[in-house]
């Protein structure tokens with residue numbers, strides 16, 4: 001198994017893998033086409049931290065992320081790390097992590113900020129996450145910590161426009 005820098009030519013294969021990893025019995029919306037588009041966008045945000053794991057000429061894992069200049073230096077953000085199910089538990093995730101962290105350090109990054117999934121009883125349907133993606137424990141084991149003072153927020157655009165209009169006309 002080889003870890004190497006990802007290139008623009010890898011994007012279709014990376015997108016196919018992303019779609020495969022995130023497709024479940026009840027969620028099929030991240031089609032290969034949408035995944036390829038998303039991975040191309042993410043790759044272009046910071047190609048330096050994009051890496052792939054290759055086995056027998058096939059991409060079996062990848063990491064892509066963006067970078068954001070912030071008050072204290074560069075933050076690596078919006079990272080996506082995903083390994084083909086058949087290849088998990090072989091430290092491929094950790095090896096990709098080692099490579100991208102070293103590359104990020106060279107860029108002057110001071111931190112890696114990410115989102116991980118946790119089970120929540122009141123999750124809305126559009127954020128109904130399959131249990132195999134609850135990987136906070138994996139991140140905590142590898143040095144990440146949870147910031148309890150932060151919450152991820154999201155809003156449907158039509159509801160937000162309506163609410164904002166209501167608030168302004170109240």
Ligand SMILES: CC(C)(COP(=O)(O)OP(=O)(O)OC[C@H]1O[C@@H](n2cnc3c(N)ncnc32)[C@H](O)[C@@H]1OP(=O)(O)O)[C@@H](O)C(=O)NCCC(=O)NCCS
Pocket residue numbers: 021081082083084087088089090091092093094095115116117132133134135136137138141
């Ligand atoms: C999370 C993921 C990237 C881990 O990749 P991986 O290559 O299987 O992980 P590694 O083999 O490098 O794991 C290293 C260690 O973490 C442990 N580990 C693996 N999955 C774990 C999990 N879900 N929770 C806690 N520990 C885990 C391994 O046992 C191993 O421990 P060890 O060093 O004591 O032997 C992979 O499971 C994956 O692609 N999942 C689907 C996509 C996903 O959920 N990505 C993260 C979104 S937040």
